[in-house]
Amino acid sequence: MLHFSNFKITGIALLLLLGVLFALPNFMREETRLSLPGIIPSGTLNLGLDLQGGSHLLLAVDTDTVQRERLEDLTSDIRLALRGERIGYSGLARVPSGVSVTIRDNGDMEKAASVLQGLAQPVTSSVLTSFEQRADLSVENTEGQTFVLLVTEDAIAARNTRTVQQSIEIIRRRVDELGTTEPTIQRQGEKRILVQVPGLDDPERLKALLGQTAKMNFHLVDQSVSGYEVVNGKRPPAGSRLVYTDTEPQVPYVIRRRAMVSGERLVDASVGFDPQTNAPEVNFRFDALGGRKFGEVTQANVGRPFAIVLDDKIISAPIIQTAILGGSGRITGNFSVEEANDLAILLRAGALPAPMSILEERTVGPGLGADSVAAGRIALIVGFLAVIGFMIVSYSLFGLFANVALIANLVLIMAVLSGLQATLTLPGIAGIVLTVGMAVDANVLIFERIREELASGKNPIIAIDMGYSRALSTIFDANVTTLLAAIILFQLGSGPIRGFAITLAIGIVTSVFTAFVLTRLLVSLWLRRQGKPEALPI
Amino acid sequence: MKTLKLVPVNTSIGFIRHRTIAMVLSSLLVVASVFVFLANGLNFGIDFRGGTLIEASSESAVDLAALRGRLGALDLGEVQIQEFGKETDVLIRIAEKEGATDASNNLSAVEQVREELSSDFDVRRVEIVGPQVSAELIQTGIMAVLAAIASMLIYIWFRFEWQFSIGAVLALVHDVALTIGVFALLQLDFNLSILAAILTIVGYSMNDTVVVYDRVRENLRKYKKMDLAELLNIAINETLSRTVMTSVTTMLALLALYILGGEVIRGFTFAMIWGVIVGTYSSIFIASPLLMLLGVKRDWSGTQVD
Numbered sequence: 155m156l157h158f159s160n161f162k163i164t165g166i167a168l169l170l171l172l173g174v175l176f177a178l179p180n181f182m183r184e185e186t187r188l189s190l191p192g193i194i195p196s197g198t199l200n201l202g203l204d205l206q207g208g209s210h211l212l213l214a215v216d217t218d219t220v221q222r223e224r225l226e227d228l229t230s231d232i233r234l235a236l237r238g239e240r241i242g243y244s245g246l247a248r249v250p251s252g253v254s255v256t257i258r259d260n261g262d263m264e265k266a267a268s269v270l271q272g273l274a275q276p277v278t279s280s281v282l283t284s285f286e287q288r289a290d291l292s293v294e295n296t297e298g299q300t301f302v303l304l305v306t307e308d309a310i311a312a313r314n315t316r317t318v319q320q321s322i323e324i325i326r327r328r329v330d331e332l333g334t335t336e337p338t339i340q341r342q343g344e345k346r347i348l349v350q351v352p353g354l355d356d357p358e359r360l361k362a363l364l365g366q367t368a369k370m371n372f373h374l375v376d377q378s379v380s381g382y383e384v385v386n387g388k389r390p391p392a393g394s395r396l397v398y399t400d401t402e403p404q405v406p407y408v409i410r411r412r413a414m415v416s417g418e419r420l421v422d423a424s425v426g427f428d429p430q431t432n433a434p435e436v437n438f439r440f441d442a443l444g445g446r447k448f449g450e451v452t453q454a455n456v457g458r459p460f461a462i463v464l465d466d467k468i469i470s471a472p473i474i475q476t477a478i479l480g481g482s483g484r485i486t487g488n489f490s491v492e493e494a495n496d497l498a499i500l501l502r503a504g505a506l507p508a509p510m511s512i513l514e515e516r517t518v519g520p521g522l523g524a525d526s527v528a529a530g531r532i533a534l535i536v537g538f539l540a541v542i543g544f545m546i547v548s549y550s551l552f553g554l555f556a557n558v559a560l561i562a563n564l565v566l567i568m569a570v571l572s573g574l575q576a577t578l579t580l581p582g583i584a585g586i587v588l589t590v591g592m593a594v595d596a597n598v599l600i601f602e603r604i605r606e607e608l609a610s611g612k613n614p615i616i617a618i619d620m621g622y623s624r625a626l627s628t629i630f631d632a633n634v635t636t637l638l639a640a641i642i643l644f645q646l647g648s649g650p651i652r653g654f655a656i657t658l659a660i661g662i663v664t665s666v667f668t669a670f671v672l673t674r675l676l677v678s679l680w681l682r683r684q685g686k687p688e689a690l691p692i
Numbered sequence: 693m694k695t696l697k698l699v700p701v702n703t704s705i706g707f708i709r710h711r712t713i714a715m716v717l718s719s720l721l722v723v724a725s726v727f728v729f730l731a732n733g734l735n736f737g738i739d740f741r742g743g744t745l746i747e748a749s750s751e752s753a754v755d756l757a758a759l760r761g762r763l764g765a766l767d768l769g770e771v772q773i774q775e776f777g778k779e780t781d782v783l784i785r786i787a788e789k790e791g792a793t794d795a796s797n798n799l800s801a802v803e804q805v806r807e808e809l810s811s812d813f814d815v816r817r818v819e820i821v822g823p824q825v826s827a828e829l830i831q832t833g834i835m836a837v838l839a840a841i842a843s844m845l846i847y848i849w850f851r852f853e854w855q856f857s858i859g860a861v862l863a864l865v866h867d868v869a870l871t872i873g874v875f876a877l878l879q880l881d882f883n884l885s886i887l888a889a890i891l892t893i894v895g896y897s898m899n900d901t902v903v904v905y906d907r908v909r910e911n912l913r914k915y916k917k918m919d920l921a922e923l924l925n926i927a928i929n930e931t932l933s934r935t936v937m938t939s940v941t942t943m944l945a946l947l948a949l950y951i952l953g954g955e956v957i958r959g960f961t962f963a964m965i966w967g968v969i970v971g972t973y974s975s976i977f978i979a980s981p982l983l984m985l986l987g988v989k990r991d992w993s994g995t996q997v998d
Contacts, residue, residue: 204956212825357818358803365799512799515820522747522816522956529954537948541941547696548937581885584949584957588892588964591945592899595938599903602934609701628906631851632899638843639895643888646836651888658892692695 156619156678166675170562176569197572202579202653205527207520208352209360215321215345216509217314221251224305224313228253228291231273232303241266245300252304260299267293270301277308314345320507322347327503328363346513357517359496367465367509368500370417372448373409375459375471381406400467401488407468409461414451419444423501425494428486434494435486438501445481453477464497530583537587538564545594549601551691555676556597559668563593566664567657576660579653589661595632596669600625601692614690615681622674629670637662698940699933708925711981718866718978725873732876737883738819740833742788742826744798747817748809753779762808768801777955781816788823798822817956833887837868840894848898852905853989859982860901863974867897870970871963885960893967896942900935900975907931908980912990920988924980932976939972 158166179187180198190196203210225248232255236243242258243266257266274291290309296302318341329337329351338350354360376394384396385406393411398404423438440448452460452474461471462485470487489497542560545553567586571578604621608614637659644655681687707714738745756773759782763771770787786801798820806815821829841864848857871890875882907927915923946968950961 214824358806361799511822512820513822514825515799515802515818517818519814519816521749521814526954526956529952533949533951533953536952537945540944540948544941544944548698550695553695580954580957581888581960584953584960587945587949587953588942591942592896592938594941595899595934598934598937598941602931602937605701605933606930624910628903631902631906635844635847635898635902636895638847639840639891639898642836642840642843643891645839646832646891647884647888651884654888654892 156615156622156674156681158675158678163675166671170565170672173562173566173569176573177565180568180572195573197575199568199571200575200577201523201527202577202582203350203352203516203523204518204580205523205530205578205583206352207354207518207523208350209354209357210514210516211349211351211357211361211364211512212342212514213325213347213349213364213510214513215314215318215347216511217317217345220313220317220508221305221310225251225253228273228303228305232270235269235273236266239265239269241269249302249304251310252302254296254300254302257299257301263295263299266301267295270303273303277306277312317507318345318347321510324504324506325349325364328499329360331499331503332360332363347510353520354517357515359492361512361515363496363499364510365512366500367506368503369505370420370462370464370501371413372415372417373411373413373461373463374451374455375461376408376410377458379408381408384408397461397463397466397468399471400464400469405468407461407471409463409468414460415440415444415448417501417505419447420501423498425491425498426484433486434489434491435484436489436494436498436501437482437484439482442481445479448481448483449477449479453479469497526580526583530580530587534583534587534590538590541590541594545597549597549692551680552597552601552604552673552677555673555680556594556601556669558676559597559672560590560593562672563661563665563668564590566668567660570660570664571657576656577653578657581651582653582657585654585657586661589658589665592636593661593665593669596625596629596666597673599628599632600670600673604690604692608690608692614687617690618677618681622670626670629666633662633666697933698936703932704925704929705932706925707928707976708921708981708984711977711984714977715981718974721873722866722869725869725876728873729876732879734872734876734882735879737881737886738785738821738826739884740826740830740882742821742823744784744786744801745817745819746784746786746802746805746815747776747781748784748813748815749778749781750813751780754782756782763805766801766804766808768804777958781955788826829884833884836887837890837894840891841865841868844894844898848902848905852909855983855986855988856905856909858986859979860898860905862982863901863979864894864897866974866978867893867967867970871967874966875963880962881959883959885957886963889960889963889967892964893971896968897971897974900938900971901979903934904928904931904975904980908983908988912988916990920984920990924983928976928980935972935976939968942968 176195179190179196187196187198229246229248232246232253236255241262243255244258245254245256247254257263270293274289274293277288277290288306288308290306292304292306294302294304322339322341325347326339329339329349332351332354334351334354336352338348340348342348349364351360376391378391379388381396384390390396390408394408395411396406397409398406419440421439421441423436426435426437427433428435456474456476459471459473461468463469470485472486485497538560542557545556547553549556564586567589600621603625604617607617607620612620640655640659640662644652644659647655754775756775760771760773763773763784768786769789772785774783775781776783784805786798786805788798802818802820809815841861844864845857845861848860868890871893875886904927907930908924911923911927943965946961946965950958950965953961
C-alpha cells in the first residue's frame with residue numbers, strides 16, 4: 155500500500171497540476187484571463203442565476219390551440235372535398251381528436267372512402283426515425299354510413315414538436331432584442347420551454363414580451379352596424395364579429411372576419427415619432443405581396459376605417475386617408491416610447507404559433523446574488539479553517555496531511571466545475587462547504603484504523619499499511635451511498651438543487667482520490683525520510 | 693505532540709445493553725412525528741403549494757404592521773409578511789388563488805406589489821410557482837425520497853445481507869420521519885431545498901451506518917463464536933471515535949454555513965444539522981441493535997474478505 159513507483163507519483167503530480175491549471179482562471183482578473191494563450195484553460199465557474207441575478211421562466215406552450223386549429227381545418231377540408239365530388243353528407247361533427255361525418259347515400263360510400271382517404275398526408279417530422287411513412291389521418295368506417303377521421307398520435311406529436319420549436323425560435327428573437335448576455339432557451343419535456351436570462355433588471359418587461367402571442371392582422375371595419383348596437387344584443391352581420399380596443403374604456407368595433415392583410419406579411423417594424431405631435435409610433439413594412447394587397451384594399455376603401463388587431467384587441471382604428479401603395483405604414487396608438495418599442499420588437503420577431511402561459515418564475519436581483527456569494531465565501535473560509543484546525547489538533551502531523559488533501563480537494567472541485575462549465579449555485583456552495591466537512595471522513599476512517607492497529611501492538615509501518623487497506627472497502631461503501639443520493643437529487647432537481655447535487659457528487663469523487671491516494675503518497679514520502687519511526691505522530 | 697481524542701482509546705459503552713431504551717425512545721419519537729405531521733401538517737413553501745414569494749429589503753427597519761396594511765389594501769388574497777434575517781428585510785408570501793391553472797394571477801400580484809414597494813423597497817427576489825408545477829414537484833419529491841431509500845436498500849442488500857439492508861433502511865426511515873416531524877412541529881418553511889437536505893441526510897446517515905455495519909461484518913468473520921450482542925457492541929465502540937470525529941467536522945462546516953451562509957439557505961442548513969444529529973444517533977442506537985432483532989447469519993466462512 156505504501157509503495158509508489160515514480161511513474162505513479164508523476165501521474166498524481168500531473169493530475170494535481172492540471173487541477174491547479176483549471177482552477178486558476180477563477181482567481182485572475184478578466185483581462186489577464188482573456189489574454190491567456192489558447193492551450194491554457196481560461197474557463198471560470200459559471201455562476202447560477204441565484205448568484206449573479208437574473209430571471210428563470212418556465213413557459214407552457216398551449217399546443218391544444220394548434221390541434222384545435224388543425225381540426226377546424228380538417229372539418230372544412232372534408233366539406234370541400236365531399237362537395238367537390240358531389241357526395242351528400244350530414245352530421246359533420248367534432249369528436250375527440252377527430253371529425254366524424256355521415257354519408258347520405260349508401261351508393262356513395264366507396265367514393266367517399268377514397269375521397270376521405272385522399273385527405274391523409276404523410277407525417278413530415280424529424281422525430282420519426284423509421285423509414286416507414288405514416289399517415290397523419292386514420293379514416294375508418296365505424297358504423298353504418300359514418301366515417302371517423304382521427305388525427306394520428308404521430309401527427310399530433312409532430313405538430314406539437316414543430317409548434318414548440320417555432321415558439322423557441324420566436325422567443326429567442328424576442329429575448330435577443332433585450333440585449334442581455336447569454337440567455338438560455340431550451341425545450342423542457344414535451345410542451346414546455348425554459349428561459350433563463352442572467353443579469354436582467356426588469357423581468358416584468360421580459361414577461362410582457364413573452365406573454366403575448368403578437369398575432370397582428372389588418373381588418374376592415376364593418377360600418378353597417380355600430381359596435382354598441384352589437385353590444386346591446388344585435389347580431390353582427392355574417393362574416394363580421396365584435397372586437398374591443400385595448401384602451402380604457404374599451405370601445406367595441408365590428409370588423410370583418412377575413413383579414414385584409416395578415417401580419418405574417420410584415421417584414422420590418424421600428425419605432426418612429428409623429429412629425430407633428432412627436433408622439434411615439436410604430437413604422438412597419440410589408441413584403442411585396444402584402445404591400446400590393448394592402449395597396450389594393452386601401453385604394454378601394456378610402457375614407458373608411460380599418461382596424462389593426464393585435465391578439466384579438468384593436469390597438470388602432472384609423473381612417474384610410476389615401477391609398478397606401480408603398481407597402482409601408484405606421485401605427486399611431488396611444489403608446490409610450492417603451493410600449494412602441496416593445497410592439498416593434500414583437501412585430502419584428504413574429505407571432506408565436508400558439509399562446510403561452512408562465513408556469514413558474516424565479517427572479518433574483520443582482521444585489522441578493524452578490525450578498526449570497528459573499529456569505530457563501532465567508533462560510534466556506536470559516537468552515538474550512540475550523541475543520542483544518544480540528545484535524546491538526548486531533549491527528550497532528552497526519553492531520554496536516556489530511557489538510558493538504560482537503561486543499562487539493564477544493565482545488566480539484568473548482569477545476570472540475572470550471573472544466574465542465576458546470577453552474578455554481580448557492581446550494582452548490584453549500585454542497586462544497588458540506589464536502590469540506592465530509593471529505594475528511596475518509597481520512598478519519600484511515601487514521602482511526604491506524605490508531606487501532608498501533609494499539610494492538612503492530613509496528614508503525616505495518617499499522618499504516620493495514621490502516622489504508624482495511625479502510626478502503628468501508629470508504630468505498632460509505633461513499634457509494636452518498637453518491638447514490640446525489641445522483642437521485644440530480645434527477646429530481648431543477649436549477650439550484652441540481653447545482654447542489656453536482657458539487658456534492660464531484661466532491662465525493664475528488665475527496666476519495668485526495669483522501670485515499672494523496673495522503674497515502676504524503677505519508678509514504680514522509681516515511682522515506684524518516685526511515686523506521688518508533689512511534690507515529692497521529 | 694499530544695493529540696485530542698474525543699473518544700478515549702478502549703472505550704466500551706454498553707450500547708446494545710441499553711437497546712430497549714433507545715428503541716422505545718425512537719419508536720415514541722417516530723410516532724410523535726407522524727402524529728405532529730398529521731395534526732399540524734407541513735408548512736409547505738410555494739414550491740409545493742404554489743403561490744408567490746417576494747423578498748424585499750428597505751433602508752431602515754421595516755414596520756411590519758404598516759406594510760401589512762399597505763399590501764392588504766391591494767386585495768391580493770392571503771398575504772403573509774415576515775421579517776427575514778434582518779429587520780430591514782421582509783419576506784412576503786402570497787397564496788395561490790383557488791382554481792387557478794397557471795401563474796397569471798400571481799404575475800399580476802407581483803406587479804402590484806412591485807409598484808407598491810418601489811418607493812421605499814428594493815425587491816431582491818421573486819419566486820412564482822404555478823399550481824401545475826407545484827403538483828409535479830410534490831410528486832417528484834416523494835418519488836425521489838422513495839427512490840433514494842430503495843436504492844440504498846438494494847445496494848446494502850447487494851453488499852451485505854438482507855438483515856443489514858432492512859436495519860439500515862429502518863434507520864433511514866427513522867431519520868426522515870424525525871426530520872419531517874421537527875419541520876411539522878416548528879412549522880418551518882418546507883420547500884424544495886429542505887427536500888434536497890432530506891436526500892442528503894439519507895446519504896449521510898447511510899454513510900454512518902455503513903461504516904458501523906462494515907465493522908460488524910468484519911467482526912462476524914473474526915469472532916465466530918462471540919455472542920452477537922457483545923460483537924455488535926464491540927463494532928459500535930471501535931467505530932465510535934470515527935463516528936464522533938466525522939460528525940464534529942461536518943457539524944463545524946454546517947455551523948459555519950448556518951451562521952454565516954445567509955438567510956436564503958438557513959432552512960436547508962438547519963435541516964442538515966438536525967439530520968446529522970439524528971443520523972449519527974440512529975446509526976449507533978438503531979441500525980445496529982436492529983441487527984439483534986433481525987438476527988444475522990453467523991457463518992461467513994464461505995464469503996470473501998474484501
